[in-house]
Amino acid sequence: MSEGRSQSGMIRAANLLALVLAAGGISVLAMVFKPQPPPEAIEVASSQQCMECHPGVAAEWQASHHGFAFENPEVRKLSQDFRNEECLACHAPRPVLAFAPGERVLARNSERKLGVDCLACHALPSGGVATANPNPRKNAPCRPQTVTRMADVNHCAACHNQHKTVDQWKTSPPELRGQNCLHCHMPPVFRGGGRRGFDHSFNASHDPDSLRAAVRLFGSWSGDQVEYGVENYGAAHNFPTDERSRAADMQYRWHLVGEEPGAWQQRYRFRDPYRDEVDLTNTQLPSGESWKETLTAPPQAEALEFRLLYKTNPYMTDEDAVVVESMLLKP
Amino acid sequence: MKARAPVWSLLLLGFACQPEETVSTPPAGPSPQVEPEWFQSVVDTALADLEGQGLVTVSATELREVLELLETSQLPGRVGALARRDLQSRPPLFLNGALMDILESRESTTAQRRLAYAWLEQVGVAAVMPRLLLRRKYEKDLLAYVALARALLKLENGGALEGLLDLLQREEAGIEEIRRQAAAALALLPETEEWQPGGSFEQDWAHLLACRHSWFLQRELVPGEGPPAPFDSHLQAEVWRMIDRLNSQALRPVDDARFVLGSLPLNVVGLLCQATRERSHYVREAVMQTLSWRLGHVCGRFARRSDFQWAAHFETMLDEPRSRTRVLEALGAAGLAEAVPVLQSWLETGSWEEKTAAADALLRCADDSALSMLQGFRQKDIPLSAEATYSLQLLEHALDPNAAPPAPPESLAQGEKERRDRWLFDRQHRPGSETLDQENMPAAESGSKPGESQSLR
Numbered sequence: 001m002s003e004g005r006s007q008s009g010m011i012r013a014a015n016l017l018a019l020v021l022a023a024g025g026i027s028v029l030a031m032v033f034k035p036q037p038p039p040e041a042i043e044v045a046s047s048q049q050c051m052e053c054h055p056g057v058a059a060e061w062q063a064s065h066h067g068f069a070f071e072n073p074e075v076r077k078l079s080q081d082f083r084n085e086e087c088l089a090c091h092a093p094r095p096v097l098a099f100a101p102g103e104r105v106l107a108r109n110s111e112r113k114l115g116v117d118c119l120a121c122h123a124l125p126s127g128g129v130a131t132a133n134p135n136p137r138k139n140a141p142c143r144p145q146t147v148t149r150m151a152d153v154n155h156c157a158a159c160h161n162q163h164k165t166v167d168q169w170k171t172s173p174p175e176l177r178g179q180n181c182l183h184c185h186m187p188p189v190f191r192g193g194g195r196r197g198f199d200h201s202f203n204a205s206h207d208p209d210s211l212r213a214a215v216r217l218f219g220s221w222s223g224d225q226v227e228y229g230v231e232n233y234g235a236a237h238n239f240p241t242d243e244r245s246r247a248a249d250m251q252y253r254w255h256l257v258g259e260e261p262g263a264w265q266q267r268y269r270f271r272d273p274y275r276d277e278v279d280l281t282n283t284q285l286p287s288g289e290s291w292k293e294t295l296t297a298p299p300q301a302e303a304l305e306f307r308l309l310y311k312t313n314p315y316m317t318d319e320d321a322v323v324v325e326s327m328l329l330k331p
Numbered sequence: 332m333k334a335r336a337p338v339w340s341l342l343l344l345g346f347a348c349q350p351e352e353t354v355s356t357p358p359a360g361p362s363p364q365v366e367p368e369w370f371q372s373v374v375d376t377a378l379a380d381l382e383g384q385g386l387v388t389v390s391a392t393e394l395r396e397v398l399e400l401l402e403t404s405q406l407p408g409r410v411g412a413l414a415r416r417d418l419q420s421r422p423p424l425f426l427n428g429a430l431m432d433i434l435e436s437r438e439s440t441t442a443q444r445r446l447a448y449a450w451l452e453q454v455g456v457a458a459v460m461p462r463l464l465l466r467r468k469y470e471k472d473l474l475a476y477v478a479l480a481r482a483l484l485k486l487e488n489g490g491a492l493e494g495l496l497d498l499l500q501r502e503e504a505g506i507e508e509i510r511r512q513a514a515a516a517l518a519l520l521p522e523t524e525e526w527q528p529g530g531s532f533e534q535d536w537a538h539l540l541a542c543r544h545s546w547f548l549q550r551e552l553v554p555g556e557g558p559p560a561p562f563d564s565h566l567q568a569e570v571w572r573m574i575d576r577l578n579s580q581a582l583r584p585v586d587d588a589r590f591v592l593g594s595l596p597l598n599v600v601g602l603l604c605q606a607t608r609e610r611s612h613y614v615r616e617a618v619m620q621t622l623s624w625r626l627g628h629v630c631g632r633f634a635r636r637s638d639f640q641w642a643a644h645f646e647t648m649l650d651e652p653r654s655r656t657r658v659l660e661a662l663g664a665a666g667l668a669e670a671v672p673v674l675q676s677w678l679e680t681g682s683w684e685e686k687t688a689a690a691d692a693l694l695r696c697a698d699d700s701a702l703s704m705l706q707g708f709r710q711k712d713i714p715l716s717a718e719a720t721y722s723l724q725l726l727e728h729a730l731d732p733n734a735a736p737p738a739p740p741e742s743l744a745q746g747e748k749e750r751r752d753r754w755l756f757d758r759q760h761r762p763g764s765e766t767l768d769q770e771n772m773p774a775a776e777s778g779s780k781p782g783e784s785q786s787l788r
Contacts, residue, residue, distance in 0.1 A: 070744065083750075086582075103580060106613075109716075110687040111742075113743075
């Protein structure tokens with residue numbers, strides 16, 4: 001994982017975990033021994049209420065794609081403004097914890113605007129909220145209760161396994177897998193009062209730094225043979241994963257002596273095709289694996305330049321795509 | 332402390348001597364409750380009862396043979412005639428099964444599919460309808476789509492009328508032949524006293540709109556009376572196989588089945604109502620979604636014509652909390668005012684979500700008699716979601732033009748406002764209130780325009 005390139009914030013943060021846990025542990029111990037007043041529980045009907053008391057989490061969530069799941073113009077377009085009500089199930093879900101672990105969720109009736117909201121992930125069928133924290137402040141108004149499933153991949157699988165992201169995780173190399181999805185997607189942060197929290201921004205393919213954390217380009221030049229490629233070394237699932245619309249394109253161009261570099265050549269597309277694209281197969285790059293090929297350098301070549309582009313939909317132009325990484329390889 | 336740090340959490344727990352109950356075990360799904368009496372294994376029972384019915388499962392060898400005969404059947408002269416006779420001599424359920432396999436195979440060519448549809452127009456049996464209807468979603472070739480529409484019309488199914496209408500109205504160049512064939516397909520519409528095939532295109536067009544209107548209201552091309560025509564056992568078997576798909580965890584089979592179940596003849600509502608008693612809550616939910624989201628007022632007509640006690644049927648199911656919002660939705664979707672009293676009680680005492688579902692349902696079904704209840708409810712100042720508030724505002728204004736005009740709460744999402752505006756408009760299609768203008772009707776069924784990609788996810 002440390003092949004000579006600095007790691008992104010997402011992965012680095014996960015490595016800080018041990019430290020943070022040590023600090024958090026002490027404050028939790030202090031709490032356990034304090035007698036706790038009887039809870040003054042409140043009935044939470046709307047995620048708006050959660051946000052008033054948890055402004056730090058709320059700010060991260062609001063900028064995330066979970067917070068955006070109903071208003072997202074891409075989704076609105078494809079679902080004809082949710083006239084296709086089938087799309088409501090995950091984009092405006094009922095609380096996941098009301099369903100058996102890993103089973104798909106179903107649509108709710110109110111406040112759909114809030115998308116995948118606090119209640120969707122935290123609300124318990126019996127009232128109160130779920131946390132993975134084994135020692136939550138039981139007298140907090142929202143009545144937090146320990147539910148280990150909160151930190152289990154099945155929690156995410158309710159919505160993220162239709163395209164097998166969680167199954168891919170299960171077969172990823174142990175050194176990448178971590179304990180669960182949170183390892184990479186919810187790095188620790190600090191909340192007001194020094195309480196340890198977990199980032200609710202859920203950064204991924206809409207965040208260039210996260211994309212960079214997923215892959216690494218490599219290459220070598222010997223004689224006139226040039227090998228280049230890409231390794232999925234930072235995602236514990238395929239790259240790209242989930243939505244079938246996601247595509248990553250590998251492109252190259254030669255630099256010839258005394259000439260401007262030529263046009264980019266499209267070489268390979270990593271993608272899970274739509275179901276009606278029957279002539280294509282799944283070419284996503286599995287976790288820990290590499291794609292590479294060898295080219296014969298033209299006589300005047302002084303460098304091979306190659307790059308990996310990320311497109312959130314397959315029809316996006318190169319200009320609109322994110323350049324995840326590029327490399328200039330010389331003999 | 333998190334599952335990410337098992338060592339730490341063990342240490343902490345041991346040290347702090349937590350009493351057992353402070354670390355609760357994760358609920359393994361919803362807490363086990365006593366099952367309501369009306370829970371049944373409806374789907375399994377139906378499938379077992381209908382075993383051996385429906386389209387025949389065809390072996391690979393038989394399929395190759397049928398495909399060869401199909402190609403040979405196009406040859407001129409004796410060879411072709413022999414192949415055609417051979418095909419016609421096959422048992423219909425076998426041939427229909429084989430033709431559907433060809434249509435569903437990724438390997439079939441466009442020419443083969445056009446041919447298979449054309450054969451289904453000749454030999455199609457009612458039981459082929461469900462799988463054939465699904466083809467509307469995946470058939471990308473427009474001429475094949477017309478052939479598919481013909482096969483459906485021959486079975487008196489209007490599931491492709493919307494598609495034909497769309498093709499006939501397209502103005503782009505280069506599809507003249509497709510439009511011509513779509514127009515020719517209108518000859519297969521059912522004859523009535525006012526219309527026989529062979530007249531002018533204008534007459535055909537008017538008849539198309541009338542059939543579409545009837546299909547929209549009651550899933551019959553020509554409006555009938557009395558109890559809807561029953562399904563034969565083979566069609567029933569195929570319908571239950573579709574309903575069985577609703578239990579799938581993968582979503583595609585579920586979306587496919589809903590798409591099909593919403594486009595079957597009127598009697599499908601009866602089978603779906605049986606399926607609402609299914610123990611699996613995924614089946615129950617999706618069945619009720621189909622009733623409320625795709626069929627709506629059609630359910631009301633089914634209930635009227637078959638003397639089905641709509642409100643009573645669903646009211647019994649309200650003791651089960653998990654699907655309750657869907658049940659409330661279904662109660663209102665049929666547009667029958669008999670559901671008002673029970674909806675009123677959930678509007679007053681339900682949870683946030685239940686109150687929302689009840690208010691939305693009232694918008695779809697309440698009649699004038701609900702006005703005083705609404706006014707009384709408003710006085711009580713019971714807090715409601717923005718969605719529910721707007722639904723009740725729309726309803727009150729619809730029932731009493733002197734009521735304050737609807738003022739959508741600021742926090743109401745635009746799409747949710749529009750959904751409720753549509754329900755207001757839909758009130759015109761409730762049983763007994765047909766003032767509909769055929770030309771300006773909403774699309775009869777949500778779903779495909781021919782040739783559009785439907786399978787992006």
